Amino acid sequence: MKYYKLAETEEKFAELIWQNEPIGSGDLVKLSEKEMNWKKSTTYTVLKKLCKKGIFQNENAVVSSQTSKDEYYAKQSIRFVEDTFGGSLPKFLTSFISGKKLSNNQAEELKRLIDEHKEV
Known part of the structure; x- marks a missing residue:
């Protein structure tokens, strides 16, 4: 798209x-x-x-x-990360969760998503 x-x-x-x-x-x-x-x-x-x-x-x-x-908003999100954080998802996540604590469920969900999308 x-x-x-x-x-x-x-x-x-x-x-x-x-x-x-x-x-x-x-x-x-x-x-x-x-x-x-x-x-x-x-x-x-x-x-x-x-x-x-x-x-x-x-x-x-x-x-x-x-x-x-979903496609439209996914592309908007990708563009935001590219423009604001130089395309760095770790920098975006660090900024997004700074000062907050993740629940165990949130942390496990993030781990699962990372594993699913990890380059092999």
Whole structure:
């Protein structure tokens, strides 16, 4: 997946789609009007923009995702670690847990995740 940083309103709109997909474009217009106070033209303009980015598709008046919510947020997290901590996951974790104590369950879960993703 390519990296896309969505504006706050685009992200809110994307959340509406992810929560309701697949959704008819007409229903999306109504939902956007109700939830975001958007006009039809605004909904279609932003939808077209997000479709061009490869996040959603609008085929036969049905809107669905090409990039899942989990994929999108995973990429945002990776980008944050790269930009803020030079891509160092240990530096990120050290910063994240500094001053906190992990429960035994949290520590075991982290160990399990590390073992699952360790290069062999």
